[in-house]
Amino acid sequence: MGDETGSFLPNRRSFLQLAGAAGGTALASGAATAQSAEEMLEDVELPDEDERPLVRLVQTGGTIASTEEAADEGYSLSEEADAIVESVPELEHFVDIEIAEAAQKGSPSLLVEDYVSVAKAAKQAEEDGAAGVIVTHGTNTIEEDAYFNDLVLDLDIPVVFVGAMRPADAIVADGPSNLLLAARLVTRNEFHLSDEPSGVYALLNETVHAARDIMKSDAWSLETFSSGSPGPIARFTDDEILIYREPGSYSSNLSDCDLEATPEMTVPIVATGAGAEAPLMEQAVNGKYDADGFAVQHSGRGGTSPAISDAVEATLDAGIPVVSSTRNFDGPASPSDEEGTDVSMEDLPVWKARIHLIVALTITSDLEEIRETVEAGKYGTAIVPTSTL
C-alpha cells in the first residue's frame, strides 16, 4: 500500500461537517440529506473508484446494529449491515466496503463458535485482498471476541472491532463515527506490519485499544473502553491520529491452535468471595463434571476463600489445569510460583483468562506449557525480579 493510503479518508473535522450536512448520522437519514453530504464531498479530494481500498465489514449484533426499539431486548436486535454502512454515506467514496455476516446476536449471546466464524471471516478477507477488517460488535463482550481473535489470527492486515454505546437512531449516535474512524484505521500503513501480525484492536469514542488490554469499564458511558495502565494504542484528533504505543498484537500468538476445537472446551469461571465455594471443581475432581480447565478469579495479587483454595489444589492434583487472575481492575496477579502449581494470567480479567485457556488447551494441557503461552505475550517488562529487591 502506498504512503498516501490513509489520506483518502476524511479527517475528523471534515467527517463531522459531512455528518452535519447529512442531517445527523441516524440510520433513518434519507436521500435528501445524503444529497447535502454529496455537496460537501465536492470540497474533498476523493480517490478514483478503482483505487479505493477494499475493507471487509464483518457484522455481529449489539447496539451499533440496533435501533432504540430494541432497548428492551438489551440492544441485541440487529439491523442489516448495509443499513449501518448507509448511515455513513461518505464512506463509500473512500473505501470499497464489502459485508460478511458472522452472527446476528447481541454480544452476551455469542458462543465461542461465533468467535471462530469471525476469525474465519477475517482470514477470508485477507485472502480476498482486503486492506483491513472491521467487526461490528456489541460492547458487552467485545473484549473477549477481540482477544480470542488476537490470539488465533496471524494476518498481515489489521482487524478492528467497533461498537457503540448509543443505538443507531439516537440523536447523537456514536456508531457511525466509530465506523468511519475504523475504516481510517485499517487503511493506515502504521497498522499494516510485515514481520509480525498486524494485530486486533477495539475502537470506541475516537480511541484505539489493543485487544489484549481493552476492557469495558462503564455500563453506560460513551467513554467506557479502558486499557488500564498499558493505555490506549492511539486516538484521533481533528487532523491526525496520535499513536501512543507501537501498533501490533500484544497477545501471545497462538495461531497454531486447533481453531475448530475451541468451541468444544469446557472452562468454567470460579470467582472468590467471602465463604465462596467451588461445587463445579469438586464435581470435576469426583468425575461428575467434565471440565477441561478452570479460570479462577482471585482477590488482590492472589487469594481465594478457603473452600476455593482447597478445590484448586484438588483440581490440580487431578490433572485439570487451573489459571489465576485478579478481580482488581488494574495491576497483575502475582507471578506464577516456582513449584508450577499455578498459572498467573497477569492482568487479564478472568473472562479473558478463560478465553486464553480455551485456546491454549487445544495446543496443550500441560501447566508449564500453558504458562509459556501466557508469558509469550507482551504484558509489561519485569526488568528487576521482585525477589532480588
Ligand SMILES: NC(=O)CC[C@H](N)C(=O)O
Ligand atoms: N453497547 C452495547 O453494544 C451493549 C449491548 C449489546 N446488547 C451487546 O451486545 O453488548
